[in-house]
Amino acid sequence: MQEKIMNLFEQKNLKQGEIVPMNVIRQYTLKFNHIQLQEFNDSLQNLIDSGFITYEDGTTGIACLRLTDRGFNSLYADSLTIDQLKRKVLDLFYSRNSRTGHILMRVFNNFMNLNPIENVRLVDAINSLQTVGYLTVEGNSDLRLTQSGEDFIYS
Incomplete structure (x- = not known):
């Protein structure tokens, strides 16, 4: 499930510091059953705890997930030379x-x-x-x- 979350960044070719709004995340999870949703939430928290992405609750802007340097480097590790x-x-x-x-x-x-x-x-x-x-x-x-x-x- 972590790969699916990171693919949300990769599909848009996002760079470090760029975001995926939480409304996009909610749209993505609409068809999940309760087990898939729990797995998604656990995977999301693991990515945050591991420093691949950060969560911003929207108090200073838009609620979103933001790609970190670590996440960016991991996401594109297999890039062409x-x-x-x-x-x-x-x-x-x-x-x-x-x-x-x-x-x-x-x-x-x-x-x-x-x-x-x-x-x-x-x-x-x-x-x-x-x-x-x-x-x-x-x-x-x-x-x-x-x-x-x-x-x-x-x-």
């Missing part, structure tokens, strides 16, 4: 049979399922690929394959 993301970018060019000069438009739209850690790492991956000369960045998010990049992905 920079090297894995570099490979994904190059594989995208490869899968489209790209040649020198071909453009991969709006690259971040092609990676919409990345979590917050991977989104930051994707920028680092693109910068690394640009540094070694495999691609250039056009505008804000279009990538152009270079001759070196073409040679690399088809070698």
